[in-house]
Amino acid sequence: MPADQSPYRVNVRDLVHRPGEMREKTLSFAVPEQLGAAAMVVKQGAPLELDLRLEGLHDGILVSADVRTVASGECVRCLDPVTEPLELEFQELFAYSPEDAVDYTVHDDHVDCEPVVRDAVVLALPFQPVCRADCPGLDPETGEKLADQPEREPRDEIDPRWAALEGLLTDDDTPH
Template structure:
């Protein structure tokens, strides 16, 4: 069983230096610290499920896991809340001795899965979450949700660098109308 202070820590005493031995464990706990720091995160206290397969090898303990949890954030287009189910897998060797080839070690007959789970979950989170793939976002002028606005004619946006020419076109039209009304030519 994991210790209360670190729910990611798993006792592997019965597998240490026993190649060929295998155990399966299921852990469910509240995430003690937020996972992620961008537009979508797994907040502290969110339930996380770990289905572990622990295998004794000559070099260490091979940990294979399925991780399930839920991430929360907001749509980057319309700012509506989004809830994203997270399901990831990982496989990592926890070595018995310090070696450059291995990133993780077995410590005091335990493996600490926290850094591996954190990396797997955070890397699976979308960089720019959306509430739906075809989310139209917000109107750039009014800020209203375009999905709620319904169909409408697109506005003609004039580049401000050409605004002076718009004024010249109006003057030309007025001059032409004046000439037509008075019967003069320019």
Template sequence: MVIKHSPFSVNVRDLVNRPGEMREQLITVPAPEQLGEGLVSVAAGSELDLDLRLESVHEGILVTAEVDATAEGECGRCLTDIALPVRVEFQELFGYHGGEAIEYEVQDDHVDLEPLIRDAVVLALPFQPVCRPDCPGLDPETGLRLADHPELVTPEHSDPRWAALAGFQASEDNGPDASSGADQQREER
């Protein structure tokens, strides 16, 4: 019987039951499906660059991985198309089958990284991605991008309830280090 392994399945035959052995490996694999469902996601078929360190330990194979990908979508403020770099790291122990229930196992001298990569990438995607940190968004009346039309930016209106405080300027002797009048009177006694 021939077992078909996914591109995320890494052969560790040379490391199995050889504690102290280690191998580093760089591989590029296509994303098997779209990773993420929000405003940005890693498209199915886009490249995922994996920098792997596989270490044999007594309990199994310790995998340390760094994954680089590109998420594409749109800015949450101005709806412009954006591409964001995604870099995630994880470390997981793939145990040898020993009768105990373990989450990740070495199976047929392979470790399957797909669920770990999928979870790490999806969790790293921003919930509200922006094209730039100071993106002004869209004009509420015209729907035009404010970054392209700065003349549409209106000055912020101040709340009239705070108008009386607009002319107030704190004096320098009322800072946090200054003693209050009551404190000074106590010191004089």
């Protein structure tokens, strides 16, 4: 998608070089490209809403935003689908000149919020999502979900590395 057609691009012509001027804007659109690449992502086409506050400063445009979207992926324990709403904030200065810019600049009287939104969303995604906090995961032998087998008794298996020592235990020995 050409940069000038990006849904993240915001016209700030009325704020450029006008310190003290401020306006608010809401953007709502479907995410044009997937955000993230791990167990949890914001899929292409997911709804994304940005509540922006744009403020003109002497050296650039200060963009503050509340971001709302939905992340989806799979539980790292049982592989069930997981969907989680994401709500986050960011604040970034878009400088007028590249010499003053740490990361972002105003281009052709526009700011492109896409890299800032992408970074904020990816950092907010859960690293190891679970369907519920007490998810027991999968049975290591059968691969079946342990949550579907509540009556299953765990087996006492001796680690093969310790099997040779098993013969040293007698019935009256108690492990410490």
